[in-house]
Amino acid sequence: MTWSTREIADLAGTTVKTVRYYHQIGLLDEPDREPNGYKRYEVHHLTRLLQIKRLTGLGVPLAQVAEMGTSGEGRASVFRTVDAELEATVRRLESIRRELATLAQPGASPDVPTGFSGLVQDLRDNDRALLTIYAQLFSDESMEVLRRTLEAHPNDDLDEAFRDLPEDADDATRQALAEQLAPFIVPGATEHGVTLEPRATTPGQAEAARRAVGHALRALYNPAQVDVLRRAHLLHEADDDGADTGEVLEWTTNSVDTGPVAVRPTW
Incomplete structure (x- = not known):
């Protein structure tokens, strides 16, 4: 069984534009074309597309997705880097929430630094x-x-x-x-x-x-x-x-x- 670009995009929960972009930057191999010129995607295309979606959903930049090989240590290093970045983001968001909570209190003003x-x-x-x-x-x-x-x-x-x-x-x-x-x-x-x-x-x-x-x-x-x-x-x-x-x-x-x-x- 094969799928068209639209069909595989729908199956993967993404868009045709995204699929084409992945082809453009070399993340997803282009499938063979039928005599009428239409692309026909197979299971390994869907698997790769789902892998890319999962990694980007975890915060891995596309550039690093492209560079990730089969080395377990190489992948682990990427994941550790992403995790550290997410930890910093969490701290920043927690700080923002604390400031928003302060500004929501009676008499608080955004015109002065928090606490003043x-x-x-x-x-x-x-x-x-x-x-x-x-x-x-x-x-x-x-x-x-x-x-x-x-x-x-x-x-x-x-x-x-x-x-x-x-x-x-x-x-x-x-x-x-x-x-x-x-x-x-x-x-x-x-x-x-x-x-x-x-x-x-x-x-x-x-x-x-x-x-x-x-x-x-x-x-x-x-x-x-x-x-x-x-x-x-x-x-x-x-x-x-x-x-x-x-x-x-x-x-x-x-x-x-x-x-x-x-x-x-x-x-």
Whole structure:
């Protein structure tokens, strides 16, 4: 008994287009043709088609299906590789499900990183944007420490003073706010400082992250607020280790921030 292309595709639970594609890439031998030009498939074609379908259904890429020979060890290696990839996919899907469950809770918001929803009511749009950027650039562990710090040690007066600082704030106002802010921005200045470790694995990635944070701060906050952050850095650097104020000024003006970063954000 033989089958047409349509018939064998139906038997295998696939499509004529797929069967023809398998011929094209060499996965399935083409059958002999009848005098009228129609292909006639036999049992070994159906068996091979079902084998391909099973392997691809298990996640084996077509390229590897084509390369799989009769060697038991070779096949086992392919299956182990696919299994490892599936395990990684399962972990990713489980993470997605946990995040979806969090977002489904009352008061949760997709506008901030997972876990920060409890702070949404106190955040402005620029604060949320910066948090989102931080979550991309800094490690999950750092973001968790930051979340706990913001929840456990609120500083509402300082937060509001920074948030409401007008672009034309005078020098005295900027300096006074910087002096209040300095202990919360710099490494080790208080027990509430938060060291944000970057996800970067190379110096180039770390530099890109540093520049991204600096650019984000300048884009999201007005010049007076950025100036206050710059002054706060200067205050600590000059006081902490006798750093050259001129050098610190140039560095801070150009980048605003660097990584790893220690910060108790004013928000």
